[in-house]
Each structure stands twice: as structure tokens, then as C-alpha cells.
Amino acid sequence: MAFAVPLFNLAPDLTVSRLCLGTMTFGEQNTLAESFQLLDKAFNSGINFFDSAEMYPVPQRAETHGRSEEYFGRWIRERNVPRDSVVFATKVSGPSGQMSWIRNGPESLDAQNITEAIDNSLLRVKTDYIDLYQIHWPDRYVPMFGETDYDPLRHYTPVGFEEQLDALKRAVDAGKIRYIGLSNETPYGIMKFQQVAKSTAGNLQIVSVQNAYNLLCRNFDSAMAECCHNERISLLAYSPLAMGILSGKYFAEDGGPSNARLNLFKGRYKEGESRYDLSKSNVLYAAKSYVEIASRYGIHPVSLAIAFIMRHSLVASVVFGATKVWQLEEVLAACKVNLSPEIITEINKVHSRFPSPCP
């Protein structure tokens, strides 16, 4: 069955599908053959936007590092996909104190690290350019992945916004990247990056921010939304299904399929497990309530979760994941679902009782 995936103009000559296939399972949870099947299905269904990162796949380890980018590049070549018919996004890792196999950590997001990361991504994908290059997380202390409160004591002196943007500008000028995006950013970061990009960095345009956004995580809707609206920066909403929780499958008596991410990688999925912690009663109650609303209105819970994000005017694209083709089909089906004002009211009632339990 064919579904029309709507499009969004992220920049004057950058049109993306409003569904973006995330590739972070490629090379770990998904084999090369499975990754190709998912890419084929997505592309043939009207998805032209694909998101990766130098550190993928996850859970990350030295042995698999870079496979997600590599698989995407192989798919373009082996399927003879015209390069200009897809929008390829990837990311440079910030400092993490882990992943020693990526430029020793990396220790900072200075110009040398950014330049090396871009060159290595181009080599892995075997392409001449990256359409959207994103800073995966900031090189400064910010509350992230489930943290909310800012702790001034954790502040350290980061690499300057100017140096990072200057390195990105040089890559744009060299034709290696087309557009710049941020990720896991805060209102402060958005405004500082934008201010420097428009002044000292020679009128660069930051087009997007990729932050978590789903029914259990709506923090974007406050100060971030104001900054993005005024600065004309679009949201790329990642983890729209809260890593699969909003499908309802983890509420089965047996805790859901053993090959589902949060079961399969128990103890190895730091970001997912700390943010989407079903042992917290507010997370569990809110998630079950959204699944229950879907059932009451005869909508698939995956459609409810995806359609809720697609109706957001600041969301350019929903960056989702799928490990099976049938999952991808269920996500695609959300394109034909319109949520009535009555359903939105029900959703907002749950939200006001349990606001963003997975920040």
C-alpha cells in the first residue's frame, strides 16, 4: 500500500520528507541485509531523509564503530541511488569521556576534531558531501539525556562557538557539507550558535536542531520552541516512539519481545535506560495512558505517537527508528492519520498530569 510522505523545505534547496529514517541500529541490532531492506522500503515509500552519526551504531563499541554510515554509503552505491535524491545527515561526536576509539574520546570539539570527523564520515560513506552536518551534543556542560536541572558546579571552559563554527564554515566553503544543524541543544546554545553564525562566522545558517521529542518528552515546547521559531530553526524530533515504549509492547505480561531494544540491550543502553525508565511510576502511567487513548479511539498507538509530532508546526521531520520492515510500515501509516481536537485534548490532559516524564 502506498502512503504519501509529506515534504518540508528545511532550507531553500533542501527539501526533506517529514519522516526521516534513523540508522543508529544499522551494524549492531540490524545486519547489512536488514539495513538494506529498511532503506529500500523507506526510499520506495517516499522517505528521502536519513540520519546517521560518526559514533553509530548503538550500543556503541570499537568493533562496530562507523558501520551505520558505511552501510548507508554501500546502499547508495549498490542500489544506484542518485546521490541528489537523498538527504544524508550525520553528526560529529562531542566530548564524552567514553568511545576512546573515536579520536581518543574525543576530548573536545575543536576545529581539528570537527575537520577530522567530517573527512572520516565522507570516507566511510564514500560520498563527496554531507547534506546536513550536526553537532551531536554540545562541547560544554548541559543537562542531557534525562537530566533537567542545570548544575553550575559542572561548568567547564569549552571550545568557543567561534572555533566550532569557523571549522564548519570551512567545510561548507570546501563543499564537504551543505548545511549545519545542532543536536541535544538548549535555548542558550541555540541563541549563541545562531548569533555567532550570523556575525563572526560569515553569515552561516543553522537550519535545524535534533532533540528528543515525543509524547513522554515535550520539553522542547517551552523556551526551545520560542528560540527556534524566532531564529527559523526547525526541530528534527528524535525518538518519537520513546524508543518503542509508545508502541505499547513493553506492557505485555512478559515485558515485551526479548529482541526489542530495551530488553535486548538491558544494562548496555545508558541513554535509553536512564531516560525511558519504566520503573518510574509517572513514566509507566503516562505511557500506558497514551496507548490507552489510542485504543479508545481505534488508532494504532504508533500512529498516535507519530501523528502527534507531525502536526507540530516547528517539526521539519520525525527522526524515527525501525528494526523490522513491518515496523516501518506502521510508522508510514501514521502519515494518513489526523488527530481530532478531541484526541489532542485527551493527550494534553495526560500531559498536564504527567508533564514530560522522560525529559
Ligand SMILES: NC(=O)c1ccc[n+]([C@@H]2O[C@H](COP(=O)([O-])OP(=O)(O)OC[C@H]3O[C@@H](n4cnc5c(N)ncnc54)[C@H](OP(=O)(O)O)[C@@H]3O)[C@@H](O)[C@H]2O)c1
Ligand atoms: N541526536 C541524538 O542524540 C539522538 C539520540 C537518539 C536517536 N537519534 C536519532 O533518531 C533515530 C531514531 O531514534 P530511536 O530509534 O530512539 O526512535 P524511536 O522511533 O523512538 O524508536 C525506534 C525503535 O522502536 C521500535 N519500533 C519502531 N517501530 C515500531 C513498531 N511499529 N512497533 C513496535 N516497535 C517499534 C524499534 O525497536 P525494537 O525493534 O528494538 O523494539 C525501533 O528501533 C536514531 O536512529 C538516530 O538517527 C538521535
